[in-house]
Amino acid sequence: MKLEVLEKDKVYHIYNRGINSEVIFNSDENKLYFLKLYSKYLGKKADTFAYCLMDNHFHFIIRIINENEITQALSNLFNAYAKAFNKQNNRTGSLFEKHFKRIKIENEIYLTNLIQYVHLNPKHHLDFDYKRFQFSSYQSLISDKPTKLIREEVIQLFDSKENFIYCHDFKNEILSEKQMLE
Numbered sequence: 001m002k003l004e005v006l007e008k009d010k011v012y013h014i015y016n017r018g019i020n021s022e023v024i025f026n027s028d029e030n031k032l033y034f035l036k037l038y039s040k041y042l043g044k045k046a047d048t049f050a051y052c053l054m055d056n057h058f059h060f061i062i063r064i065i066n067e068n069e070i071t072q073a074l075s076n077l078f079n080a081y082a083k084a085f086n087k088q089n090n091r092t093g094s095l096f097e098k099h100f101k102r103i104k105i106e107n108e109i110y111l112t113n114l115i116q117y118v119h120l121n122p123k124h125h126l127d128f129d130y131k132r133f134q135f136s137s138y139q140s141l142i143s144d145k146p147t148k149l150i151r152e153e154v155i156q157l158f159d160s161k162e163n164f165i166y167c168h169d170f171k172n173e174i175l176s177e178k179q180m181l182e
Helices: 028-042 067-088 108-126 138-142 151-157 161-181
Strands: 011-017 046-053 057-064 101-105
Touching (some): 011 108, 028 057, 028 067, 046 151, 101 108, 108 151, 138 151
Antiparallel strands (some): 011 101, 046 057
16 A cells, blocks of 8 residues: 655644554553654644544644655654653564554545544543543643644634634534434
8 A cells, every 4th residue: 555645734634553452652651752752753844733642542633844854753753652662661563553544634624523533532432521631632722821733723723712612512512422322
């Protein structure tokens, strides 16, 4: 399978999971370290719209700033994290499934729905309160604290912070009702 080349100024959903769906983050410290590496390797190569780190997978929505360096930067991030995780856990071999997945985001409606999907991951997978989940960008986006996320652009996609919150709450209600019916 030929992987899609990441293009400058395009927005992508980047995601992957542990090999055989195994845990890739077994502590909060692991997640914090992954985010630190993410900032180190991708901070100047991609704009970040949203992210979520779950125990066995992750999601990032990014816009490519420098297409010549982004694939190597992502590779460096994943390799650095895998080496540290393997050393910490006395394990060897691959941590992630082969090749991170990437989907080019072609329109704004899909992008806003994807941002909500990424933020609601803790609710969908673990029945955690997505609003309080520490390892997603939701809190940073509604906060007034400094962030490396492109907060203003994300909020503008939803017209306002109030509508951003409302849309997430509404989609959460739909998910909750759907889960009750199953």
